[in-house]
Amino acid sequence: MRHLSLAAVFATSLLLTPTVIPVAQAADTAATGNRFSVQVEGQGPDVILVPGLGSGPAVWTATVAQLKATRRVHVIRVAGFAGEAPGANANGDIAAPLAEQLARYIDAGKLKSPAVIGHSLGGEVALMLAARHPDAVGRVMVVDALPFYSLLLDPTSTADSMKPRAAVFRDAMLAAPPEQAAAVQTATMARLIKTADARPAIVAAAQQSDRSVLARATYEIMTTDLRPELSRIRAPLTVVYAHDKAYGFSPAQVDANFRTVYAQAKTARFVRVDDSFHFVMIDQPKAFAQAVEAFLAN
Template sequence: MRPLQWFAALFALVFLAGHALAAPTRFTVEVSGKGPDVILIPGLASSADVLRPTAKRLAANHRVHLIQVAGFAGAPVAGNGGEGPVVAPLAEEIAAYITASKLTAPAVIGHSMGAETGLMLAERHPALVGRLLAVDALPFFPLVMNPAATVETVAPQAALFRDRMAAATPGQWAAMQTAGMARYIKTEAARPGPIREAVASDKSVVARAAYELMTTDLRPDLARVTVPVTVLYAYDPVYGVGAEVIDALYAGAYAGTAKLTLKRIDGSFHFIMLDQPAAFDAAVDAFLK
């Protein structure tokens, strides 16, 4: 083999090896459209389908990277199998994907667990993220139940919740997801799809991710987030408190974030994109301008 041919072959082998090492195991991704990069990350036990309408709309003038988390909505468990955390390793794999794909400061839009994943990215890899839209998520999720919660006070309850989910029978699992979606989606006609996706999710992956979310407090590191952050959060009178209480909860939770925009969407539960799709689309467009 001539020296030039040998060098070309060696370069190809090195490139392919690096590409293989960078291949994600904790998620799959669908890429569509052309333009500035946008990464969409769905939430706990959700399918990529919950953000697919957004992906299709944005693909007209963006290159959209639609994430499906392994083990959710019937997707193979793959790298999320076994034991231990799910969300932090997912964030690290997305960071590796951004680097391997040579994306330049992509916008990240995450719902719920996907938003916490985006926050981890922005805190731990600030040079890789251009801006973040966190949809109905807190940097410490237990605050929604107890504003005085700490990791230490929540950990025992979180462990019980994790173990209960992991041990649920198929019937119990389906009942848990059905009841949960009634609290998370106000529009009854929009619930069947997310319920099916949650029921089809791997119990161990969901249980471990839920435990991680309940015992991870990102507030101490929010000062490290230097990119613009928009937090879109839901409110409905059925919450039983005034809108000003929810406003104060989110403002306090995200205090210390350098470039913060808070926007409340009324008449919605947790899945804002399903309960108030027009308002959600408008907020996404404003975020991307």
């Protein structure tokens, strides 16, 4: 199984995104411990937005603007990503503890069946949350995310077999000098974002992320296989994924790949977005907005 935009996640360091939603737009900013903080806007049914590896709230700016008139939107800011202090993410895993703290956040805030949308690493966090706390969520959307990312490197891989290779990626990310890391980030963005004028700010702001947090998160998702857990998800699941002719694969091939890896997710429906790389919300904002509306309406 190959998927060009996602494969670039592990072919390079994948340090992702930039700025934050301006404070003036925020109705509230609530601390939730030090795995993440939350920026809240709007009123209505709850929607939680979880960013990808190294990303900050900026990837959700258009989505927040789309939803805040009719929804209460909770934008997650992960400790160690995009200028946030590492906090409790300074050691150990990132994704699994983040999912657990999200479950506690939902419970403590008495959020009623929130919708959860996660991009990339955030998609894996959303899957963990829905599988391990099935009563906590009302519906889930994952955006260009897989339950086991290492299939992109080796379709026969297992979580255990990938540990040595994942350790190499982690250690290389930690050891890279700043100039090399910057060059890798620039190359990465060319594969992850089709919209060229969106890349420079994302590359520049990637430097704000804590490299240790990013490296350990990369190791974690390379060695975590959620496929056996997908059958536990009871909430409706929407899988949004990108396709572009640059991949060298037909739409039918990409469709088949995603349906195969999500075979155990009985509630899944699939939405392919064409002419897009990994950052679907940036490359095809109109199509992504339509997918979000359909997801929330169904």
